[in-house]
Amino acid sequence: xxxxxxxxxxxxxxxxxxxxxxxxxxxxxxxxxxxxxxxxxxxxxxxxxxxxxxxxxxxxxxxxxxxxxxxxxxxxxxxxxxxxxxxxxxxxxxxxxxxxxxxxxxxxxxxxxxxxxxxxxxxxxxxxxxxxxxxxxxxxxxxxxxxxxxxxxxxxxxxxxxxxxxxxxxxxxxxxxxxxxxxxxxxxxxxxxxxxxxxxxxxxxxxxxxxxxxxxxxxxxxxxxxxxxxxxxxxxxxxxxxxxxxxxxxxxxxxxxxxxxxxxxxxxxxxxxxxxxxxxxxxxxxxxxxxxxxxxxxxxxxxxxxxxxxxxxxxxxxxxxxxxxxxxxxxxxxxxxxxxxxxxxxxxxxxxxxxxxxxxxxxxxxxxxxxxxxxxxxxxxxxxxxxxxxxxxxxxxxxxxxxxxxxxxxxxxxxxxxxxxxxxxxxxxxxxxxxxxxxxxxxxxxxxxxxxxxxxxxxxxxxxxxxxxxxxxxxxxxxxxxxxxxxxxxxxxxxxxxxxxxxxxxxxxxxxxxxxxxxxxxxxxxxxxxxxxxxxxxxxxxxxxxxxxxxxxxxxxxxxxxxxx
Ligand code: SAM
Numbered sequence: 001x002x003x004x005x006x007x008x009x010x011x012x013x014x015x016x017x018x019x020x021x022x023x024x025x026x027x028x029x030x031x032x033x034x035x036x037x038x039x040x041x042x043x044x045x046x047x048x049x050x051x052x053x054x055x056x057x058x059x060x061x062x063x064x065x066x067x068x069x070x071x072x073x074x075x076x077x078x079x080x081x082x083x084x085x086x087x088x089x090x091x092x093x094x095x096x097x098x099x100x101x102x103x104x105x106x107x108x109x110x111x112x113x114x115x116x117x118x119x120x121x122x123x124x125x126x127x128x129x130x131x132x133x134x135x136x137x138x139x140x141x142x143x144x145x146x147x148x149x150x151x152x153x154x155x156x157x158x159x160x161x162x163x164x165x166x167x168x169x170x171x172x173x174x175x176x177x178x179x180x181x182x183x184x185x186x187x188x189x190x191x192x193x194x195x196x197x198x199x200x201x202x203x204x205x206x207x208x209x210x211x212x213x214x215x216x217x218x219x220x221x222x223x224x225x226x227x228x229x230x231x232x233x234x235x236x237x238x239x240x241x242x243x244x245x246x247x248x249x250x251x252x253x254x255x256x257x258x259x260x261x262x263x264x265x266x267x268x269x270x271x272x273x274x275x276x277x278x279x280x281x282x283x284x285x286x287x288x289x290x291x292x293x294x295x296x297x298x299x300x301x302x303x304x305x306x307x308x309x310x311x312x313x314x315x316x317x318x319x320x321x322x323x324x325x326x327x328x329x330x331x332x333x334x335x336x337x338x339x340x341x342x343x344x345x346x347x348x349x350x351x352x353x354x355x356x357x358x359x360x361x362x363x364x365x366x367x368x369x370x371x372x373x374x375x376x377x378x379x380x381x382x383x384x385x386x387x388x389x390x391x392x393x394x395x396x397x398x399x400x401x402x403x404x405x406x407x408x409x410x411x412x413x414x415x416x417x418x419x420x421x422x423x424x425x426x427x428x429x430x431x432x433x434x435x436x437x438x439x440x441x442x443x444x445x446x447x448x449x450x451x452x453x454x455x456x457x458x459x460x461x462x463x464x465x466x467x468x469x470x471x472x473x474x475x476x477x478x479x480x481x482x483x484x485x486x487x488x489x490x491x492x493x494x495x496x497x498x499x500x501x502x503x504x505x506x507x508x509x510x511x512x513x514x515x516x517x518x519x520x521x522x523x524x525x526x527x528x529x530x531x532x533x534x535x536x537x538x539x540x541x542x543x544x545x546x547x548x549x550x551x552x553x554x555x556x557x558x559x560x561x562x563x564x565x
Contacts, residue, residue, distance in 0.1 A: 047075035048086035056093025092128035096454040111142035127253035151186035229545035238284035257309035273345035380420035384439030385432035416531035424474030426465035493555030503527035534559040
């Protein structure tokens with residue numbers, strides 16, 4: 001039973017780990033909810049119980065892990081049963097309307113539950129909170145707290161205040177605490193687009209990244225996105241986005257691009273490796289734009305501060321090196337090289353997502369020269385039509401994009417490629433669509449994430465371009481592209497039959513989990529090759545979190561299948 005009279009624990013200072021310099025990630029709409037309750041350490045606390053469900057990209061999964069880490073440190077427990085929770089939190093995604101609709105429906109259900117259990121705290125955190133702001137609480141008064149992705153360090157305080165608000169409601173005005181004491185909303189609003197380097201100073205979010213827990217409890221969240229028994233982890237390198245693609249809500253919800261100090265990133269990788277992590281995925285909206293200018297670096301309270309990203313457009317997709325940075329700048333290629341050289345225990349280094357524009361040969365070369373950097377690139381193209389790309393404000397033409405794919409294949413033999421495509425963007429004609437289909441046949445991606453255009457309030461496309469492609473046309477184009485992709489994927493997979501591949505074992509396969517495999521003797525496991533090809537094979541679950549050799553015997557449209565050797 002939720003406990004409305006619970007007195008929440010006092011807020012301790014966030015403690016920074018000892019660092020040398022410090023006196024320190026869309027593929028699906030819904031990620032398997034990080035279920036901290038699966039860890040006995042989480043359920044054993046004495047504080048209120050929390051149900052946390054995560055929607056959206058890898059960045060949201062990492063955000064949830066960091067929230068879990070903060071709350072656990074304060075004694076909160078986690079439960080998989082939202083009805084038994086004192087605090088229900090939804091970490092949300094605004095990229096497409098569908099993702100938001102799922103959350104609205106959850107909020108409605110919890111609202112009805114709260115009529116019987118008024119002590120329960122319902123919080124919406126992440127991108128929806130930032131996008132909808134306090135309109136959300138006016139429409140859905142059952143929501144007790146809102147916290148944007150740029151304010152997640154405040155979640156414990158907001159929960160604390162939400163409990164207090166309930167405790168104080170009904171008391172005479174003289175007894176009531178001040179507004180500050182009862183703050184239950186933390187949003188960046190429009191303050192996050194200030195452009196100076198100093199505006200990133202005293203960046204509280206950096207403290208959350210620095211204070212992350214490295215124990216398996218926080219890195220081994222079950223589900224597709226944080227797989228491998230705590231041996232796989234996300235590390236943020238940039239936050240926010242400066243690209244202003246006309247369809248995309250991310251710059252509104254996550255603010256301007258901010259880059260973390262490379263020492264903090266390398267240190268985090270080292271600590272993860274010390275705790276047994278062997279696969280790290282570097283996260284950012286536009287990871288290839290990562291750069292940190294050491295000549296402009298500043299410290300606050302002994303901690304190197306992140307830097308607001310300057311606009312870089314150095315090679316305009318024509319190859320050559322990345323931005324003509326000065327000697328004092330760590331570029332994305334430099335960062336990859338540093339992690340590869342300084343943290344050899346990380347056997348697989350990945351990164352998502354890249355903007356195809358400004359993808360320099362220096363990055364491709366580092367990947368080619370570094371055996372532990374995965375030969376896999378996720379390069380969202382969005383459309384094969386130059387007319388549509390211009391309307392999307394993507395900053396490249398399809399010819400430049402194709403040339404990047406060719407450079408990548410020349411410089412990194414065996415590289416696998418994936419992409420994101422939006423169909424039915426405003427004014428997309430049959431001819432525009434045909435250009436996209438042509439590109440898909442040319443590119444031979446190992447897989448594509450294909451989305452129907454979803455108009456998002458607050459974006460330039462929403463304001464200026466009518467959503468004029470009928471839904472049945474969007475659906476047809478979506479299915480047509482999926483069929484083209486399925487053929488390409490099957491052909492690519494067929495090239496692996498007979499080969500032995502290294503597979504990082506992520507977990508038991510979903511078929512096994514759902515009881516669809518009729519055998520008591522074998523367990524079907526699922527993992528990925530360095531090139532991100534999903535691979536199924538039978539094996540003992542003790543292999544989860546290890547890299548094993550699998551002989552490929554069968555090519556499926558979405559995966560490889562083989563035998564452990
Ligand atoms: N940084 C990424 C990029 O390069 O565009 C953005 C990642 S976004 C969270 C994941 C994907 O969602 C995008 O690549 C795009 O294909 C899709 N997407 C974004 N906004 C969309 C919209 N309004 N409608 C449909 N799909 C969208």
